[in-house]
Each structure stands twice: as structure tokens, then as C-alpha cells.
Amino acid sequence: MTTLEIDGKRVEAKEGATILKTAQQVGIQIPNFCYHKDMEPYGGCRLCMVEVTENNFTRLQPSCAYPAKNNIVVKTNTERLVKGRKLIAELLLARCPNIDSVINLADSLGVKKSRFSPTDSDCVLCGLCVRVCRDVAKVRAIDFVGRGRNRRPATPFDMPSEDCIGCGSCAFVCPTGAMKMEYENALRWRKLPGPLRKCRYMRMGFISHKVCPNDFQCWNCEVDQRMEDLGASHPVFMLKEARAKEREKIGGFEILSDRLYDEGHIWVKRINGLARMGIDDFTRQIVGLVNDIKLPPVNSFISKGDPLCIISGNEKTFHLYSPIEGKIVDINPDIIDNPSLVSMAPHGRGWILSVEPSDIVQASKELLSGRSAIEWLRHESHKLYDFIREETELDLLPDKAIPPDFATTLKKDIWNKIDKTFFMVRQKRRVELHSVGQTDPGPKKIPDSS
Amino acid sequence: MEREKIKRIVSKHRHEKAAILAILHEIQEEDKQLETESLNYIAQLLKIPVANVYGLATFYSAFSLGKKGDTKIRVCSGISCHINGADEVNEALKSKFNLEMGETTWDEKFSLEKVHCLGLCSIGPNVAFNLVTYPKLNKERIETIIEILHKRTGDSK
Amino acid sequence: MKIKTMGDLDKLREAGLKSLAPKQLKISISMSTCGHALGADILYHELVKEKAKQGLKISIGQTGCSGFCNLEPMAVLRLHGRPPLLYTQVTVKKVKRIIQDIKRKKITKQGLLCTIGSDSVSGEPDPALNNIPDYKEVSPFKDQHRRLLENCGIINPLSVSEYVAMEGYSALYKALYQMDPEVVVDEVIQSGLRGRGGAWFPTGIKWDMARKAQHKEKFVICNADEGDPGAFKDRTIMEGNPFKLFEGIVLAGYAIGSHQGLIYLREEYPHTYEFLNDAVYTAKRYGLLGKNILGSNFNFTLKIIRGGGSYVCGEETALMDSLEGEMGDPRLRPPFPIEKGLWERPTIVNNVETLANIPHIIEHGGESYAGIGTEKAKGTKILSVIGKIKQPGLYEVPLGTNLEHVIFNMAGGPLNGSQIKAVQVGSPFGNFLSGEKLDISLDPETLRSMGSMIGSGVIVVLNQDTCLVDILLHTLSFFVEESCGKCVPCREGVFQMKEIMTAIYEGRSTMEDLTSLHDIGGMIKDFALCALGGGAPSLILNGIRDFRKDFEAHITTGKCSWTS
Ligand SMILES: Cc1cc2nc3c(=O)[nH]c(=O)nc-3n(C[C@H](O)[C@H](O)[C@H](O)COP(=O)(O)O)c2cc1C
Ligand code: SF4
Numbered sequence A: 001m002t003t004l005e006i007d008g009k010r011v012e013a014k015e016g017a018t019i020l021k022t023a024q025q026v027g028i029q030i031p032n033f034c035y036h037k038d039m040e041p042y043g044g045c046r047l048c049m050v051e052v053t054e055n056n057f058t059r060l061q062p063s064c065a066y067p068a069k070n071n072i073v074v075k076t077n078t079e080r081l082v083k084g085r086k087l088i089a090e091l092l093l094a095r096c097p098n099i100d101s102v103i104n105l106a107d108s109l110g111v112k113k114s115r116f117s118p119t120d121s122d123c124v125l126c127g128l129c130v131r132v133c134r135d136v137a138k139v140r141a142i143d144f145v146g147r148g149r150n151r152r153p154a155t156p157f158d159m160p161s162e163d164c165i166g167c168g169s170c171a172f173v174c175p176t177g178a179m180k181m182e183y184e185n186a187l188r189w190r191k192l193p194g195p196l197r198k199c200r201y202m203r204m205g206f207i208s209h210k211v212c213p214n215d216f217q218c219w220n221c222e223v224d225q226r227m228e229d230l231g232a233s234h235p236v237f238m239l240k241e242a243r244a245k246e247r248e249k250i251g252g253f254e255i256l257s258d259r260l261y262d263e264g265h266i267w268v269k270r271i272n273g274l275a276r277m278g279i280d281d282f283t284r285q286i287v288g289l290v291n292d293i294k295l296p297p298v299n300s301f302i303s304k305g306d307p308l309c310i311i312s313g314n315e316k317t318f319h320l321y322s323p324i325e326g327k328i329v330d331i332n333p334d335i336i337d338n339p340s341l342v343s344m345a346p347h348g349r350g351w352i353l354s355v356e357p358s359d360i361v362q363a364s365k366e367l368l369s370g371r372s373a374i375e376w377l378r379h380e381s382h383k384l385y386d387f388i389r390e391e392t393e394l395d396l397l398p399d400k401a402i403p404p405d406f407a408t409t410l411k412k413d414i415w416n417k418i419d420k421t422f423f424m425v426r427q428k429r430r431v432e433l434h435s436v437g438q439t440d441p442g443p444k445k446i447p448d449s450s
Numbered sequence B: 001m002e003r004e005k006i007k008r009i010v011s012k013h014r015h016e017k018a019a020i021l022a023i024l025h026e027i028q029e030e031d032k033q034l035e036t037e038s039l040n041y042i043a044q045l046l047k048i049p050v051a052n053v054y055g056l057a058t059f060y061s062a063f064s065l066g067k068k069g070d071t072k073i074r075v076c077s078g079i080s081c082h083i084n085g086a087d088e089v090n091e092a093l094k095s096k097f098n099l100e101m102g103e104t105t106w107d108e109k110f111s112l113e114k115v116h117c118l119g120l121c122s123i124g125p126n127v128a129f130n131l132v133t134y135p136k137l138n139k140e141r142i143e144t145i146i147e148i149l150h151k152r153t154g155d156s157k
Numbered sequence C: 001m002k003i004k005t006m007g008d009l010d011k012l013r014e015a016g017l018k019s020l021a022p023k024q025l026k027i028s029i030s031m032s033t034c035g036h037a038l039g040a041d042i043l044y045h046e047l048v049k050e051k052a053k054q055g056l057k058i059s060i061g062q063t064g065c066s067g068f069c070n071l072e073p074m075a076v077l078r079l080h081g082r083p084p085l086l087y088t089q090v091t092v093k094k095v096k097r098i099i100q101d102i103k104r105k106k107i108t109k110q111g112l113l114c115t116i117g118s119d120s121v122s123g124e125p126d127p128a129l130n131n132i133p134d135y136k137e138v139s140p141f142k143d144q145h146r147r148l149l150e151n152c153g154i155i156n157p158l159s160v161s162e163y164v165a166m167e168g169y170s171a172l173y174k175a176l177y178q179m180d181p182e183v184v185v186d187e188v189i190q191s192g193l194r195g196r197g198g199a200w201f202p203t204g205i206k207w208d209m210a211r212k213a214q215h216k217e218k219f220v221i222c223n224a225d226e227g228d229p230g231a232f233k234d235r236t237i238m239e240g241n242p243f244k245l246f247e248g249i250v251l252a253g254y255a256i257g258s259h260q261g262l263i264y265l266r267e268e269y270p271h272t273y274e275f276l277n278d279a280v281y282t283a284k285r286y287g288l289l290g291k292n293i294l295g296s297n298f299n300f301t302l303k304i305i306r307g308g309g310s311y312v313c314g315e316e317t318a319l320m321d322s323l324e325g326e327m328g329d330p331r332l333r334p335p336f337p338i339e340k341g342l343w344e345r346p347t348i349v350n351n352v353e354t355l356a357n358i359p360h361i362i363e364h365g366g367e368s369y370a371g372i373g374t375e376k377a378k379g380t381k382i383l384s385v386i387g388k389i390k391q392p393g394l395y396e397v398p399l400g401t402n403l404e405h406v407i408f409n410m411a412g413g414p415l416n417g418s419q420i421k422a423v424q425v426g427s428p429f430g431n432f433l434s435g436e437k438l439d440i441s442l443d444p445e446t447l448r449s450m451g452s453m454i455g456s457g458v459i460v461v462l463n464q465d466t467c468l469v470d471i472l473l474h475t476l477s478f479f480v481e482e483s484c485g486k487c488v489p490c491r492e493g494v495f496q497m498k499e500i501m502t503a504i505y506e507g508r509s510t511m512e513d514l515t516s517l518h519d520i521g522g523m524i525k526d527f528a529l530c531a532l533g534g535g536a537p538s539l540i541l542n543g544i545r546d547f548r549k550d551f552e553a554h555i556t557t558g559k560c561s562w563t564s
């Protein structure tokens, strides 16, 4: 348990919580402006700075981002902080002298007027709009433009953005009312012909298909009403969970954000302390339709680099190796009867087996996830297409899917090279596997010869 | 720039997003500008939002959306050149070309910009004309250099 | 040819020694960015033409920058049996004369600065060289302790053999074959080496943490953004002896278990970019980068990435954003780069000068390295002394050297015998020290105790007719233009400071404005996100304190009497 001291109070913090969240829990308010509870911290406004004493060393840290660590001492209201915040309020007031939320903020910090030379801007550059569009809606129709004082949030070339889905979250989070995207988009969409007038909830990915019957006057629409009723804040924040399961395509291959990936093209998912594994979309697209699968027996022990399965399809055989060490506790019964399920739903019902890992924490550290997984897959995709271009006559591009009979068309030596470069990277030793359904004589070790 | 060329540059960098600065550099060098069309196409090829590309093109001072001159004149305004009289050189350039910092002549032959240090502080004030740096400048010297340049490239006032 | 064994290395060393002491006359012209600016390429081509025309029996080579650009183009003359001769400010006419004289068995004295290593040649000393000093005794080289720059301006920067002849790559060989990564890190910790990029963080400790970080992919980033106006030490190392830097980078990779290195080079160095790419190509051909380096089973790739012309991108987290293809906004810490850096992998970022120190440490041991310097700061530091000074350039001295000594005895004192008004150590963030108080030791601790910093070692000398208000305003404008715009204190605060300073400069202000500067400066120091904003106010506030006369003159009269 993490305990720390905030303004003289001992406070228990939740795992991974920030100082700001922890302080709010016990009713200590820290001023902030660029912080939003449903988004990653940004640390731009610097109003939330607090004094943190750690290892006898006192420093100012942004409480919106700084983790609540054990035994640190936090002060949120020293003279230095109050004075600094006042100055920041003065600076913001000089930038936006006519914006109510800024005037109110300054007022709450005891600042009535600013001594600095004013400009008349309506944007405080808190970055909320840019971040909600990029990180929550995952669209990035707006971004910052320019550097330093010239920075401002804008659509590309200041033209209506083609990428915009009109969710309106940017205008929703904007504290000053500078963002007017939503309205401009509605105007543009009204000019579109019938079938292209997609409902914005469809663009956001909440409903599968709906054309707007209301001329984009959302306030008259029951869909909008229902969505608003669902969540306390803007519907786009509910996307977070929906997105977590969403499939993204990188270099032509699907990748799931809730999975860990191994370089041997195996995915791993942690389920109740077990590690479920399966093949990834990359393998699936290359193998085409699986018609046979060989597996190690249940209850056997598998080490890192041991064969996980050998699958065949399109007259070719694939060797896949386990990235984790542990006891095999479960084999997907569905694929025993129907191996083609592996290629039909590789990330879902076509999973292969579950392992009780020896050390799941260490194992997950070594696997790829999130951004590193995406980069890896992008890299693999480049490698594959480069390989195809150099070694075969085929003319494939990342934006087209690989044809289902791809593996059939490859010559044997090329095939072996693909198997070696992409799938056998984890191989430590060779163990013979047997088709499922056959009687199992147990793994027989063959001396290492690779 | 033609799409074919952009495509070639992007595939040379293996469609990697991380290489976007290098891609923009190459296009800027050849085209002297980053056109709307080009930025849109790069985004499409790299499968990233245009907003991202546009943001980069405006953040880094090496890139420009408007056309730069064939000869890019970069005046060093580092502290050493400043002390040794960069302002004088600066004024001379501005009045000779009738340009402000960041602008390009109407015939797109010259453009003027400021850099913070060219890394040649012991021989300042320096001005770089594309890849050639002229050191130890003062009002007279820069005026002679401009005369010669004008003669070489045809008039451009 | 790939170097695979000690034997290969020895063979290369012999070839290098031969090319450094050739049988026939060899003229090497310094061809770096500064050489180019002063006409070295014209000189080189004239020389090639002349050789063909007259059928001369000479060879023509090239060297890199030695750090004294105003003495360029330099030429190193190598005659059999004599120490190499260093000529400065060479022109086509002068070279022709030198060749003529050699034919008549004479040595031209005009433009001859010194000999390079006169004790290295055995046999009868040449009477013709009697009055010619060695470079260790002559200004601007005297009193320097050239560890990092020892080869700059002397060897051909693109010749692996000449570098090997100067002890190059023996450190890497030793590490790869005889030392475990932990031992390499231990040596670096022992050496007490601290980062030369400005923050002075102990390099060994950074590496140790990165080595312990669990990840199979790690990165070594060499920070060659060199954005500090006035700094050109990194360029000189890169153009004068690139393989020394590469050796350091590969050693860093070996020590922390990384196989990928990136050099982030600033955009304003186009020549250096081309040059480094050539050097990487050469190193690959010799098996010094790529797979199986020096025949071992260690692989390491190195890439040169060009920046986009933004000063904040020198800040390590902004640099990583830039490498990922984003705007260079500094990131929040934690997480630190050694845990989650580039692409969320453990990453170390080190300055060029820092990495160039590594071969020496591994070759001679950390303890020997720590033999010079002060108690807390070991080794040498390259100072870039610029401004109103007689002999501007790069001076590599042991840390703890006296500032007065550097300025007056080594760099020749202020220009035209004028008076020194102020000296800024650690430009652009360091304070301006008054010209009367220069008797200080150059090391990070001493300067910190004075509320200033040594930074990346830029020393700006101002004489009596410069106005501090003008200089401070110029520096502030630099910060405003280069602020990324992410955080309020820097984007709004430093901008407002500049507005006030402009008002003072133009005589539109009152003494109260100085209080405002004080208030706001104090806040920015504490509240800014990165060191760009955080470092900006200090020199202004100290400037107001130490050079109040300039400020008062501007506030009351709108100008100061001492600017012309
Ligand atoms: C605004 C800013 C600019 C910087 N510019 C550079 C630079 O140009 N070169 C450099 O090596 N370090 C620069 N740094 C320091 C780096 O952040 C980092 O500390 C350094 O690269 C670490 O390397 P070192 O440990 O070898 O010094 C800069 C820091 C800041 C805050
Ligand atoms: S201090 Fe300046 S440069 Fe640094 S993050 Fe803040 S705005 Fe950007």
C-alpha cells in the first residue's frame, strides 16, 4: 500500500494514482486547467504544481502527472506555490482577457487584473481538444500548428477536415469556447447527398449504420438523447472501452490492443493468471486456411522456445514456438475437431492453448504491447513485403490483403526461408509434435541440430 | 511535386512514420516548399492523419509551406555574430533584396531567413547561401557578394 | 576489407603510420565546414590541377577542423624524416610558393605556425626547423590538454587506418574481447565522467541503470543537436575525428546491451550530414559497424538522423519525440528515458563530447582518466571561446582550469586591447560575470555555487562597448523563438519578460518593471516544464543585479553611452 503525506495528512493512495487524484479523494483541491480526468496528463498549464519532498530533496512537480509514491511529503499551498499560481493566472489573463473561464480562474486565485501586455486570444492552449481528438476519439482531425507563441490548435490547412467524425468532443472539452468544429462540420455535412450523411454516432463507432434523418440537428434526435443519457460526460469517453477491443490494421495486419505479442507471431492474453495463446493475423494471412494442427499434450511442461504448434495449410507447414514457459493446462477443444477455426478467428475462438506460466510478470515484460507491438508489426510487414519483392515474382502491396492461396504459390526453398525468418525466431530445440486426436506417445526429444 | 516522386521518396524510407522528417526534408529540398497536395499525399501513403504531417511542417523551422527561393539565404544571428555586427549585414541584405526575414523575392530566386547559429562563430558574421557560407562579413563585403550573385542569376530586385 | 583480428588491426596501423609519415611530400588541407567557408575546396582543386600540370611528385590529402576556424584554411605538410608542419591561412599563392621552396630544398617560414610533435621523429633535427616551435608551445595550442581533439586537424578524418595508427579502435577491441559489459560500465563509473551536454549527469550511472533495464531492444542516442549558439565543439569532433565518436557509441551500445544507435544531427550542419554518412559507410566497410564488429559476435547499427531546426529538440525527451516523427515537445518525467525512451524502450541519450571520451577511458582505465580535473568533475572540457576575443576557438583544458588563464593567456585576451566588460560562461543559460571577477575555476560546482552553470562550455567575451541590455534582449528573443509552446510559464512568461526588456531597451519603462521581471522570473524558474524555460530567467535577473548601470541608463535615457 502506498501512503504519503499531503498537507500534513497521511493519505493512502491507489496503485498508479497521481498526486492530484489522491488529493481529490481526501477533499484537497489543487487548481488545474489542462487536466481532464479521462485523459492522460499533459502538464502544460503548470497550475497544479505542488512541492514534493522525496529523499530529503524538495522540488516542484505537476501533481496531475506525478505519481503518488510511498512516503513522500506533498505540500499544495505554500507561499511559493500561491505566488507562482497567481503569476500564471496573470499570464493567462493577459493572453485571454475576455474569456469567462479564465477570468473566473484568476478570480478564484485572487487575481483581478494583469500587469502584462495583453493580447486578445480565445485559446489558452491547454491542448485538451487536440488530445481528446487524438487519444480518445483516435481521429486526429485537429492538431497543434506552429511552435511557441504561434502555436494554435487547427485542422490541416485551416480547411474543414476530411478525417473529422464530428463527435464534437473537442468543443465539449474546450474550457474557453474557442473550438467551433462541431458546428462547422454540421454545415458541411448538410450539403452531402443522402447516403453519405452518416450519423455522427456511426462515425464514432457506436452504431453500425445510420443515416441522419434530422439534417444534423442532433438536439432534435432521440439517438443523441439516448447517448447523452448513457454517460455523464461526452459519449466519446465511453469509446475507451469499446476501443480497447477494437482491431487496428498495421501494414495490412490486424493487431489487438488487449493482447501481448511475441516476435514469433504468437499472441498472449492474460486470463485469470493463465496465459492464453494463439496465432496472429500475420500468420493467418500467410497460411491461408489451416487444415491440420499438431500440438503438445495437455499437462506437459513447455519452455521458452519449445514448439507450441505446427500448423499446415495450403500444402505448407508452419512452426510456431512458445514465448512463455509453463504448464499446458488447456487446449482449445474446438480446434481439435475443426482446425480451420484457427485461421477463421485467430484472435478469438481459434485460440490454441492456455499455459500456467512460471512467471507471468517477467514473461509479459518481454512481450510486445501497445506502441511497441505496433512498431514491431509495421516492421515485420515491411520485412515481408521487401522479401516478397526480392525473392518472388509476386507484386503485393501492404494496402491489399494477401491472397488466400499465397502459400501454395511459393517454392519450397522460399517457403523455408519465410518460415525461418518470421516464425522460427524463438526456436530453441526441436520436439516432435503429433496431430491432435491421435494417441499421444509424449514428446520425444531430438538433439539440437539447428 | 509529382505524386510519383513522392511515392518513390516515401517507399525509399519504407513507409515508416519515424522517417517523416527525412521525407519532408527531401521534398522541401527539391520543391523548395511543402505544398498542400504533397502533405496530403504523404499522409495517405504513410497512413497517418494529415493533421500530424501539417503540424510537423509548421513546427520545424526547416520546412515551409510557402515557396522558398532557389537560393536560400540564411543569416546567422547567434550571439557571436550578433556581437560582431550581424545586424548591419542583416539590414544590408534586407534593403538590397527589399525583403523581410522569412520572405521570398517575387521571382522566387532568393529567400531570406534567420538561423540561430551556423557553428562558425570564430569567423562571423556569417551568411549561408544554400550550402556555401560566406564568413567575416560586413556591409561592404555583403554588398559585393550580392552584386556578384545578381550578375550570375539575372536581376532580382 | 573487414577487420576481424588483432592482426588485421596491426596491419591497418602500419598502413596508417605510413600514410602519416609518407615517403614523398604530402599536403593535407583542412576541409571541414569552416575550411569550405574560407575557400579550402578551391585551394584543394587548384592544388590537384597544379600537380597534374607540373607533374609534381606530391600527394594531396585532407584533414578536419582543429577548432580554430579563423586560422583556416590550414595545411599540414609532411616531408620524409621531418615532423609535420602546420601552415595557417593558406592561399593558392602561398601553397605554390611552399612547393617551389621545397623543390629548392627550403622551408617556407611565412604562414608556418608550428611543427606537430617534433619529438616523434628520430634522427638528426633539421637545422632549418631550429626556430620553429612545436604546437604544444605555441598559441593557441599551448596549455591545452587535447584528449578529444588530439587528432582533429591532424589526421584524415575519413581514414580508418590513420585513426587506428593514433590508437584508435584498440579500446573497442579490448572491450569486445576482454571485458564484460558490466566491467565497461564500471570503468565509466570509476572515471567519474559526467555528461557534457549541459546537465552534467554522471554517465556511468545512467549507463548502469540502462544496462539493468529489462528489455531486449534498447537504444543509444547521440545528441548532436548542438543548439547552443556559440557551440561548435560537437561539429569539430564529428568532422575532425568521426570514428572516435563511432567507437564511443559502439562501446555505449556494448555496455548497455543495445544494438541500435542514432545520431540526431542538427539541421544547420548540411556538410556534416553528408560527411557523417560517408564515415558510416566507411566504418561499415571495415566491419566497425554492422554485423560482427571487429570479428566478435556483437552487432550494432548506426543511423544519422537530421533534425528540423528547433532548439528544444536538443532536450532529450523532445529529441525522442522528434525521432518518432512528432513535434518536439518535452515529455513529463517519470517515466525517464532509461525506462521508457524512444518507442518506449530503454534509451540513453549522450552528448557527442561525452561519447568521444569513452575510448580513452576504456583504453587507459577509469582511474587514469580521473587523474585530471577537480574533485567532482573529471577529465577535460572543450571550451568554445568566442566574442570579442583575439583568438576565438576551441580550447580543451582540464576541468578546474582558471577562467582568467584561458581568456588572457590562451585566447590572447580581449580584441584590440580593449577592456573586458563581461564574460558569459555556459551560454545561453549561464550568467554574465563581471570582467573584474574572472579568477574562478571552470568546473560545474564552482559555477553552480555562483548561481550559474558551465553548460556545454560556451564562453562569450564582451568588451567595454557592448551593452548588456542589448545582449540580454537578444538572448531572450532566442528563447521566445525557440520555446515549444507547451507550458504556460515559458510560452507566456518568457515572452512577457521579453516585452518588458524591449520596453527597457527602448526607454519606455520605469524602475518598477525591474520588480515585475523579478517576480515573473522567479516563478518561471520553478514552474517551467523543461530547462529551456526554467533556465531563461536566471541570466536576466543576475544581469539586472550585476550590470544595473546599463539598465538604469536605458530606463532613464533610452540608450546607453557605451554603445557605438
Ligand atoms: C533546451 C535544451 C537544449 C539542449 N540542447 C542540447 C544539445 O544541443 N546538445 C546536447 O548534447 N544536449 C542538449 N541538451 C541536454 C540534453 O537534454 C541532455 O541532457 C544531454 O543530451 C544528455 O547527454 P549528456 O549526459 O552526455 O550530457 C539540451 C537541454 C535542453 C533543456
Ligand atoms: S519550458 Fe518552454 S520549451 Fe520547455 S516545455 Fe515549456 S514551453 Fe516548451
Ligand code: FES
Binding pocket: A031, A032, A033, A034, A035, A042, A043, A044, A045, A046, A047, A048, A049, A062, A063, A064, A065
Ligand atoms: S493541470 Fe497539471 S499542468 Fe495543467
